[in-house]
Amino acid sequence: MLAPFSWIRPEPWGIHVVPADCWIDPARAVDRALVTHGHADHARGGHGQTFATPETLAIMELRYQTREGAVPVAYGETVDLPGDVKATYVPAGHVLGSAQILLEHAGERVVVTGDYKRRPDPTCPPFEVTPCDVFITEATFGLPVFTHPPIAQEMAKLLDRLAAYPDACVQVGAYALGKAQRVIAELRAAGHVDPIYLHGALEKMCRLYQDFGVELGELRLVADHDKDDMRGAIVLCPPSALNDRWSRRLPDPITAMASGWMRVRQRARQRNVELPLVISDHADWGELTRTIEEVGAQENWITHGREEALLRWCQLYQKRARALALVGYEDEDD
Amino acid sequence: MEEFAALIDALVFTRSRNEKLRLIAEYLRQTPDPDRGWALAALTDGLDFPAVKSSTIRKLMQERIDPLLWTLSRDFVGDTAETASLLWPQPDAPPTPPSVSETVAALSAMNRASVMSELPQLLDRLDPSGRYALLKLATGAMRVGISARLAKTAFAQAFAVPVEEVEEYWHGLAPPYEPLFAWAAKGEPPPDIASLPTFRPFMLAHPLEDSVVDLADYVAEWKWDGIRVQIVHAGDETKIFSRGGDDISATFPELLDVLDFPAVLDGELLVRGSHQGGEQGGAASFNALQQRLGRKTVSKAMLAESPAFIRLYDVLLLDGDDLRERRWTERRDQLEKLIARLPAERFDLSQIVEARDFDHLAQIREGARDDAIEGLMLKRRDSPYVAGRKTGLWYKWKRDPLLVDCVLMYAQRGSGKRSSFYSDYTFGCWDGDPEQGAELLPVGKAYSGFTDAELKKLDRHVRSNTVNRFGPVRETTRSLVFEVAFDSVHSSKRHKSGLAMRFPRIHRIRWDKPVEEADRLSALKALIRD
Ligand SMILES: [Zn+2]
Ligand SMILES: [Zn+2]
Numbered sequence: 001m002l003a004p005f006s007w008i009r010p011e012p013w014g015i016h017v018v019p020a021d022c023w024i025d026p027a028r029a030v031d032r033a034l035v036t037h038g039h040a041d042h043a044r045g046g047h048g049q050t051f052a053t054p055e056t057l058a059i060m061e062l063r064y065q066t067r068e069g070a071v072p073v074a075y076g077e078t079v080d081l082p083g084d085v086k087a088t089y090v091p092a093g094h095v096l097g098s099a100q101i102l103l104e105h106a107g108e109r110v111v112v113t114g115d116y117k118r119r120p121d122p123t124c125p126p127f128e129v130t131p132c133d134v135f136i137t138e139a140t141f142g143l144p145v146f147t148h149p150p151i152a153q154e155m156a157k158l159l160d161r162l163a164a165y166p167d168a169c170v171q172v173g174a175y176a177l178g179k180a181q182r183v184i185a186e187l188r189a190a191g192h193v194d195p196i197y198l199h200g201a202l203e204k205m206c207r208l209y210q211d212f213g214v215e216l217g218e219l220r221l222v223a224d225h226d227k228d229d230m231r232g233a234i235v236l237c238p239p240s241a242l243n244d245r246w247s248r249r250l251p252d253p254i255t256a257m258a259s260g261w262m263r264v265r266q267r268a269r270q271r272n273v274e275l276p277l278v279i280s281d282h283a284d285w286g287e288l289t290r291t292i293e294e295v296g297a298q299e300n301w302i303t304h305g306r307e308e309a310l311l312r313w314c315q316l317y318q319k320r321a322r323a324l325a326l327v328g329y330e331d332e333d334d
Numbered sequence: 335m336e337e338f339a340a341l342i343d344a345l346v347f348t349r350s351r352n353e354k355l356r357l358i359a360e361y362l363r364q365t366p367d368p369d370r371g372w373a374l375a376a377l378t379d380g381l382d383f384p385a386v387k388s389s390t391i392r393k394l395m396q397e398r399i400d401p402l403l404w405t406l407s408r409d410f411v412g413d414t415a416e417t418a419s420l421l422w423p424q425p426d427a428p429p430t431p432p433s434v435s436e437t438v439a440a441l442s443a444m445n446r447a448s449v450m451s452e453l454p455q456l457l458d459r460l461d462p463s464g465r466y467a468l469l470k471l472a473t474g475a476m477r478v479g480i481s482a483r484l485a486k487t488a489f490a491q492a493f494a495v496p497v498e499e500v501e502e503y504w505h506g507l508a509p510p511y512e513p514l515f516a517w518a519a520k521g522e523p524p525p526d527i528a529s530l531p532t533f534r535p536f537m538l539a540h541p542l543e544d545s546v547v548d549l550a551d552y553v554a555e556w557k558w559d560g561i562r563v564q565i566v567h568a569g570d571e572t573k574i575f576s577r578g579g580d581d582i583s584a585t586f587p588e589l590l591d592v593l594d595f596p597a598v599l600d601g602e603l604l605v606r607g608s609h610q611g612g613e614q615g616g617a618a619s620f621n622a623l624q625q626r627l628g629r630k631t632v633s634k635a636m637l638a639e640s641p642a643f644i645r646l647y648d649v650l651l652l653d654g655d656d657l658r659e660r661r662w663t664e665r666r667d668q669l670e671k672l673i674a675r676l677p678a679e680r681f682d683l684s685q686i687v688e689a690r691d692f693d694h695l696a697q698i699r700e701g702a703r704d705d706a707i708e709g710l711m712l713k714r715r716d717s718p719y720v721a722g723r724k725t726g727l728w729y730k731w732k733r734d735p736l737l738v739d740c741v742l743m744y745a746q747r748g749s750g751k752r753s754s755f756y757s758d759y760t761f762g763c764w765d766g767d768p769e770q771g772a773e774l775l776p777v778g779k780a781y782s783g784f785t786d787a788e789l790k791k792l793d794r795h796v797r798s799n800t801v802n803r804f805g806p807v808r809e810t811t812r813s814l815v816f817e818v819a820f821d822s823v824h825s826s827k828r829h830k831s832g833l834a835m836r837f838p839r840i841h842r843i844r845w846d847k848p849v850e851e852a853d854r855l856s857a858l859k860a861l862i863r864d
Contacts, residue, residue, distance in 0.1 A: 143403075143406060143407050143410055144399065144403050144407055144421055145407045145410065145411055145417060145420040145421055147420070263420065264410070264411050264412075264416070264420075265346050265347075265413075265416060265466075266411070266412050266413065266416075266754070267754070268347060269346065269347065270754065272349060273347065274347045274348060274349070275347065276347065306406070306410075308406055309402075309403055309406045309407070312400065312402050312403055312406070313403070316400055
């Protein structure tokens with residue numbers, strides 16, 4: 001008789017589903033990969049087969065220029081894998097196409113969250129609580145100082161600043177996949193109808209979102225416009241372009257950054273951010289702990305971020321937990 | 335408190351000096367008395383609430399959160415007040431923020447016992463940003479990059495009044511500075527400070543760098559290695575101020591009853607000894623002065639062993655006359671005359687250093703190393719005494735620093751802007767021949783002297799060469815040599831190495847140098863002059 005859950009084995013470069021000989025979000029090329037979502041630290045190229053949602057596969061195709069080995073799995077769909085393993089893809093609410101993966105084998109249920117959040121997001125379906133025996137959770141914002149404020153409040157901050165400086169522009173640093181589109185969609189929801197300007201690096205991903213039916217309104221490329229066109233406008237760019245020579249083409253830019261790390265003043269200051277927007281696509285501390293309660297697993301495996309504090313919380317609340325040391329996950333894909 | 339908290343947040347995130355000035359000026363214009371006065375005092379660290387300490391915050395948090403979760407959070411955030419502001423349990427009721435004045439009154443009324451129940455009541459009335467402002471205000475460490483000078487400039491800008499006048503009146507007043515606002519904002523007569531022993535802004539010097547000056551226009555004086563002070567006598571009271579305008583009178587009681595005519599004098603505070611300037615100079619090393627600084631009470635033994643005196647540089651006010659507009663030569667004449675009215679064991683004159691020409695002066699300065707003098711001051715003979723640093727009037731010409739090659743041993747995370755970087759370095763020298771198994775002994779700590787790009791590289795080096803972790807500190811492999819610059823080195827019983835460096839900073843990072851070639855302790859010890 002095998003020990004419980006011995007069929008699922010965390011290795012430094014990914015989670016190995018032994019009987020199916022497949023890997024979840026592996027950090028190296030494997031024959032068979034189950035990919036939770038399109039962020040580069042989860043979706044690497046070069047696998048023999050890649051099981052992922054159609055949206056995630058489209059994102060990977062955009063990045064790696066190939067669809068080879070793509071196996072689409074819709075939300076709610078269950079695929080049968082070798083070794084009598086079933087995998088079901090469940091919405092994770094993180095970015096377009098993001099999924100948790102429920103694995104079932106020998107009467108045991110394991111959920112791998114990938115990255116997730118519990119707040120509403122107009123660009124993807126909401127997280128679904130999936131009861132399980134082993135819950136493998138991310139912990140990017142796994143410290144009790146992280147409480148993401150309501151996004152409407154952050155949008156109001158952004159629009160207020162824009163209104164106060166009509167001759168300037170606000171450049172918002174936002175990750176190209178997920179954050180940028182969510183900020184745009186939330187701006188639209190807040191009634192902002194003006195064209196939004198994009199750094200070239202964000203264009204393709206925004207178009208992809210639009211192709212999947214996400215409404216983003218009128219988007220323009222910074223490169224196609226004069227400085228003066230952008231006065232009083234919101235400009236989105238990848239975080240790396242903030243404080244870069246690139247921003248010289250903008251009219252008196254006010255530097256904003258949309259990230260959960262902005263909750264901590266010194267983090268914002270390190271990036272020379274003048275307008276920190278606390279917007280995250282990850283679960284905050286309250287969501288992480290609530291979700292652990294709700295799924296009610298026998299064991300919680302914590303990975304991808306600040307495991308130590310969440311581990312401590314589990315200990316305080318008498319929940320079994322362990323930290324996995326997976327490599328290759330960046331701590332700032334927020 | 336909301337407006338004040340918003341101001342603090344805006345200041346934290348504003349880089350431009352002009353924008354900071356604008357933000358403060360706008361706040362001062364729009365906020366009523368006495369709130370704006372209290373806020374101004376808070377911004378310039380002018381408030382002190384003895385009942386609230388950083389340790390108070392930690393204690394309050396210990397009652398509310400698991401100690402490990404606190405430590406992990408504190409380490410990540412890098413600031414106790416901010417961590418507490420983020421972790422404080424949000425009350426169910428909507429916040430009813432107190433005004434700044436109400437907050438100041440409540441904080442002043444707290445004592446070490448009541449603070450544990452009263453501070454939480456204030457915290458419960460605020461949102462995270464308000465809690466941050468409150469805790470920063472209460473512990474007297476705003477750290478929003480506002481110097482007193484900047485705040486005074488903002489005040490001047492807010493009400494279109496000259497900043498020199500603001501500075502001068504300011505020191506005669508206590509928070510919330512209502513007469514200052516009455517004068518600046520409401521056009522009332524200026525506060526009368528003539529009869530008060532108040533601080534006048536210091537005149538400061540620029541570094542000489544590579545310039546050469548003509549000694550026909552400039553006079554040279556030693557730059558003594560003590561602390562620059564201003565001694566003021568007015569209205570039957572004597573006070574001593576440090577360079578930043580802090581009142582340090584209580585630390586030097588022997589100087590408080592020796593000046594008995596109205597005057598404002600600028601000089602170097604030293605303690606008796608034969609170290610600086612030989613027997614003639616009669617001053618002890620900075621180390622001896624250090625023993626007396628920062629002590630609230632001074633023992634009789636200490637007064638007898640290390641009596642303080644002031645070596646005078648300049649005179650600003652004398653017998654009711656303001657001499658600051660006059661030339662240096664005229665003020666010097668007055669100074670040489672007035673010295674006769676002062677007791678010789680408490681005051682002497684900073685002597686002029688005579689030199690044939692600049693080259694000769696340079697030679698004299700070279701020789702100053704042995705005398706443990708900080709260097710030379712060059713003062714324009716016709717210069718008035720003006721507040722702050724005006725180009726071309728006064729120069730300081732420090733002697734070259736001493737250099738030693740040390741090995742990085744420990745690195746600690748910085749605070750504030752550097753909280754995610756290992757930016758504070760402890761380094762050591764070999765206690766013998768490293769080839770024969772000698773050990774490194776820590777000799778100093780530095781957190782400056784490198785660029786941001788170098789900091790990143792150092793941070794990476796520390797992270798990838800860690801052998802041990804102790805909270806925010808990492809011990810590294812013995813793999814990197816720093817060329818460390820420092821002003822002087824003194825013997826010290828408190829350190830295992832037996833010595834303490836003064837103003838150590840990283841001069842160069844020697845990525846190329848093998849650690850075995852770093853200096854030995856004996857080389858450093860040879861530089862000690864106590
Ligand atoms: Zn992600
Ligand atoms: Zn991730």
